[in-house]
Amino acid sequence: MATAPDTSDVTVQLKVLATTDLHAHLLPFDYFTDRRDDAVGLAHLGAMIASARASAANVLLLDNGDTLQGAPLADASEAEIVPAGRLHPMIAAMNALGYDAGTVGNHDFDFGVRHLLASLKGADFPIVSANARCALGHAFLPSRTTLAREVTDSEGRKHPLRIGITGAVPPQVALWNKPHLQGRMAFDDIVSTLRTEVAQLRAEGADLVLVLAHSGYGSLDAGRGAENVAAQVARIEGVDGVVAGHTHRLRAEAAECLGDTASAPIVQPGAFGSHLGCIDLTVCRDEGSSGTPWRVQRSEARNVAAQVTGGPMLRDYPELRERIARDHKTTRAFVARPLGHSAVALETYFSVIAPCAATQVIADAQFAAAAPLIAATPALAGLPVLSAAAPFKAGGRSGSRSYTDVPAGPLRLRHAADLYTYPNMLSVLRITGQGVRDWLERSASLFHQIDPASKAPQPLIDHDFAPYNFDRLVGLRYQIDVSRPPRTNAEGDEIRDTPGRIRNLTLADGTPLRAHDEVLVIGNSYRAAGGGHMRAAQMAEDVVSARISIREAVASYIAERDGPLRPVVEPTFSFVPLSGTQILFETGPGALRHPERLAALGLTPGLRVDTGFQPFKMTL
Numbered sequence: 001m002a003t004a005p006d007t008s009d010v011t012v013q014l015k016v017l018a019t020t021d022l023h024a025h026l027l028p029f030d031y032f033t034d035r036r037d038d039a040v041g042l043a044h045l046g047a048m049i050a051s052a053r054a055s056a057a058n059v060l061l062l063d064n065g066d067t068l069q070g071a072p073l074a075d076a077s078e079a080e081i082v083p084a085g086r087l088h089p090m091i092a093a094m095n096a097l098g099y100d101a102g103t104v105g106n107h108d109f110d111f112g113v114r115h116l117l118a119s120l121k122g123a124d125f126p127i128v129s130a131n132a133r134c135a136l137g138h139a140f141l142p143s144r145t146t147l148a149r150e151v152t153d154s155e156g157r158k159h160p161l162r163i164g165i166t167g168a169v170p171p172q173v174a175l176w177n178k179p180h181l182q183g184r185m186a187f188d189d190i191v192s193t194l195r196t197e198v199a200q201l202r203a204e205g206a207d208l209v210l211v212l213a214h215s216g217y218g219s220l221d222a223g224r225g226a227e228n229v230a231a232q233v234a235r236i237e238g239v240d241g242v243v244a245g246h247t248h249r250l251r252a253e254a255a256e257c258l259g260d261t262a263s264a265p266i267v268q269p270g271a272f273g274s275h276l277g278c279i280d281l282t283v284c285r286d287e288g289s290s291g292t293p294w295r296v297q298r299s300e301a302r303n304v305a306a307q308v309t310g311g312p313m314l315r316d317y318p319e320l321r322e323r324i325a326r327d328h329k330t331t332r333a334f335v336a337r338p339l340g341h342s343a344v345a346l347e348t349y350f351s352v353i354a355p356c357a358a359t360q361v362i363a364d365a366q367f368a369a370a371a372p373l374i375a376a377t378p379a380l381a382g383l384p385v386l387s388a389a390a391p392f393k394a395g396g397r398s399g400s401r402s403y404t405d406v407p408a409g410p411l412r413l414r415h416a417a418d419l420y421t422y423p424n425m426l427s428v429l430r431i432t433g434q435g436v437r438d439w440l441e442r443s444a445s446l447f448h449q450i451d452p453a454s455k456a457p458q459p460l461i462d463h464d465f466a467p468y469n470f471d472r473l474v475g476l477r478y479q480i481d482v483s484r485p486p487r488t489n490a491e492g493d494e495i496r497d498t499p500g501r502i503r504n505l506t507l508a509d510g511t512p513l514r515a516h517d518e519v520l521v522i523g524n525s526y527r528a529a530g531g532g533h534m535r536a537a538q539m540a541e542d543v544v545s546a547r548i549s550i551r552e553a554v555a556s557y558i559a560e561r562d563g564p565l566r567p568v569v570e571p572t573f574s575f576v577p578l579s580g581t582q583i584l585f586e587t588g589p590g591a592l593r594h595p596e597r598l599a600a601l602g603l604t605p606g607l608r609v610d611t612g613f614q615p616f617k618m619t620l
Contacts, residue, residue, distance in 0.1 A: 010285045011154045011297070012161065015056045016210060017049060018267055018277035019063050020245030021105065023070025024077070025272040026089055027328055028313070031072035031335050032404075032418040039401060040272040042093055043313045043324075044306040048276050049097055050316045057152040061098060064245040065105030065169065065214040068119050070272075072417055076331040077119070078111045088119040089327040095124045096320035100147055102127045103167025103212040105246060110423050112180040113140075128212070130197045131168040131188040140185065144197050146206050161283070161294065164206030166197040169214045170227040170246065175529030175538075179425040179547055189224050190215055191232050198238040207294040208240045208283065216247035217268065234264045240296050241279045244268035248397060250275060252301040265301040271398075275303040335414035339555055343564040346406040346419060349591035351391035352446055352461065352470050353618070354574075354601055358404055358419055360567040363387035363474040365557035366522040366550060370428055373544045380520060380543060383430070384507055386475035388439075388523040392421040394467035395588060400612035403588040411565065416555040421468075423551055424524035428544035429537060434515040437502055438536035440478060443471045444501040445486040450583055450620065452483055457582040457617055464490035469532035472572045473521065476513065478505045481576040482620070492533025503576055524550055578620040586613035 019042065028041035038044070053059045067090050068074055077088050087095075094102070102125060108116055120127055126145040134140050144166040151161045171187035194211060201209050216228030220235075230244035234253075241264050244251065248271035255265045269277030282298040314321050346358040366387045374380050393402045406415045431439070446465040450458050460482065469492070481501045488495055505513050513519070523537065525545065530538025558565060585603065591614055592598075592605065603616035 010159065012058060012151045012159065012283045013056065013154070014058045014060065014151065014208075014281045014283055015052060016241055016279040016281065017052060017059060017061045018243040018269055018279070019045065019273065020214070020243060020269055020277070021066040021248055021271035022063070022090065022273055023066055023107065023271065024068060024074035024090055025071050026073055026093055026324060028308075029328070031331060032414050034332065034336070034414065038308045039274065041306075042090070042097075042273045044308060045273055045276050046097060046314045046317060047309050048304065048307055058149070060100045060147070060163065060210075062165070062210065062212060062243055063094060063099055063102035064212045064243045065103045065167070066107045066245065067102070067105065068116070069107040069110045069423070070421070072335045072414060073327070073331045075417060076327070076334040078115055080330060080334060081327055082115065082118050086327075087122040089324055091119060091122050092323055093320060095122070096317045099125045101125055101145060101165045101212070103214060104129050104132070104141070104169055105214040106170055106173035106176060107422075109173055109177045109180060113184055126165070128165055128167045129169060130166045131171065131190055131193040133186055133188070135184050135186055144201055146201065146204060162205055162207045164198070164201030164204070164209040165212065166194060166201065166209070167212030167214065168194055171225055172227050172529070172531070176526050176531050178529055179525050179545060190226075190229050191236070192224070194233055195236050198236050202238045208281070208296070209238050210241045210243070211236075211239055212243050214245045216249065217244060217251055217266070230266055230268070234266050235262070239264045241281065241299070242266045243277060250303050252277070252303050254301050255296065255299040265299040267301045267303065269303045273306055275305055278302050278304060335412065335417065337413040339411045339413060339416060339558040340561050341564040342406065342408050342411050343566045345408050345594065346404065346415070347590075347594060348391040348394045348404040349587045349594065350597055350601060351394050352467060353585055355472060355569050355572045356391075357567045357569055359389040359391055359472060360474070360569045361557070361565065362420060362550070362554060363389040364567060365554040366426065368557050369426055369548055369550070369553040370522040370544065373546055374428060374520065377543065380430070384475065384519045386436075386473045386519055386521045388471040388473050388521050388527065390468050390471045392468045393418070394470070395461070395586070395613065396463055396465055396467040400588050400614070403590060405590050405593070411558050413555060416558060417551060420551040420554050422526070423549050424526050426544075426546045426548040426550055426553065427523055427525050427528040427542060429521045429523065429528055429540040430518055430543045431521055431536070431540035432515065433505075433513040433517040433519070435536045435540055436473065436476070436513060436519060436521070437500070437505060437515070439471065439534060440473065440502045440505070441487045441500050442492055442532075442534055442536065443469065444480050445488045445490065445492065446470045447480065447482045447486065449485045450482045450578065450581060452578045452581045454581070457584045460583045460585050460618070462490050463586070463611070463613075466490075466532065469534070471523070471527070474570050474572055475508050476505065476572055477508060477510070478573050479503045479576045480573060483576070483578055488533070508570065575620050581620045583618050583620055584615045585618045586611075586615050589614040591616070
């Protein structure tokens, strides 16, 4: 909040530590590749948390949601660990680490309400969510809580301090997880709900109020019901600190005064345990005036990168080490279950510049799963059928290490999960040719605009764009003209009136796809709800919604092959030639392990850049 004059005699330093978007990354281990990965894991933060508590008198530890889903540990927990009556490994770890409070994120609903409640049941700390409620109107979780703490001031004296905690999740989760939540849950606007909760916490005697906003920073003019509004939450009267999340970004801002308004400090500590967020608050009150309100005098916000120590992980938590060792073993065995074989490598290093085997497998699995459902609906007979597939791990804001790279050979359950990370449900949309074009235009926003007159190589990929929003619609043929400007920014919420980038759009047999034509698009429930700001998909008619997990469909498709998997990659899209214009395509350094693909695509490696991406020269 706004800086207050230093006229008090009682000064307390309060350190607020925070995690967000852990996505079931507990240990520094990549279950997809079955090897250690020191870039992820809550376990690496354990020593940092213990050190902070040893060096500071007053410490709070908070979590901002999207905690229980994302890595294979979550899948094993949903299938075997929690049903067996054991604590969810993430909750067990958070109990041991001494979390003070938490909230839920949108992906925590991915396995359904029953599993979420069963997982949260063992938490030794309060978990709040102000804007999530059951369809009948009663609260799903407590909307707020007040932590009564005894804090130590700068003179070593003890004082009671009441810290109010509330939180919220993007209301779009009702659409993204429609198969699980329709008719069961409702989600209200974040900002207006939190404004009410903060006022209530203050009325109930909270000395400070901290908000766990599972929401990205956003803009100050975002309207009611917006997904990313942390910046607006920080300006709610009575808020003293905000933990943001959801978009996997790193951001830290201290309190500031903006005209007649004040903004509380905000911290957003990345994802997967990459950083520990920290808000340091200097809190003051006049000596001898117990009824005088506490006020925040100063604040600092920062993110501290996870530290890999040389000693044993979680050495300060021996009981936790023993517990998660068993869960780790369970998870490795779970994802090692054999499915089949692949005759080719399934990798995503080049998925955004050319159709690939990895996304073809997803598309083919969706075709196979949806075919009987479409055949059972006579009204859909005769319509062309397309399959929308995207690379879930293909760099972007997740970084240069986030790629799928499954070698030719045996395929296990972990490989299917690597190809399809999220437990989305199958959906079939009826959409017009104009809707398809708009869909593809949104995907084509992945690319920077290229100037054909430039003599210097130009970067092609906008790394702020999430690659899982780059859908290719198998069953079509089209070109992408990157000399034209994109219609949206990376987030998809800034539409430009441009001629568009999609050219020569036809069905696979060469028939032009006209604006008024109708087709079926097989995809996932997230996209059908407009996830990724795909408005064209959201406006389409959802003609088949099935409680079929696409990830399970991919696993079944692999397992049911008579021989090794040999996907026939359709030449769905290509770039409009730009008279030999040179561009730089940045991808993961693992791309160098695929020389045959480099040669086929005409890529020449350049020098590695500071971001960790490997650049390649390419001619359009």
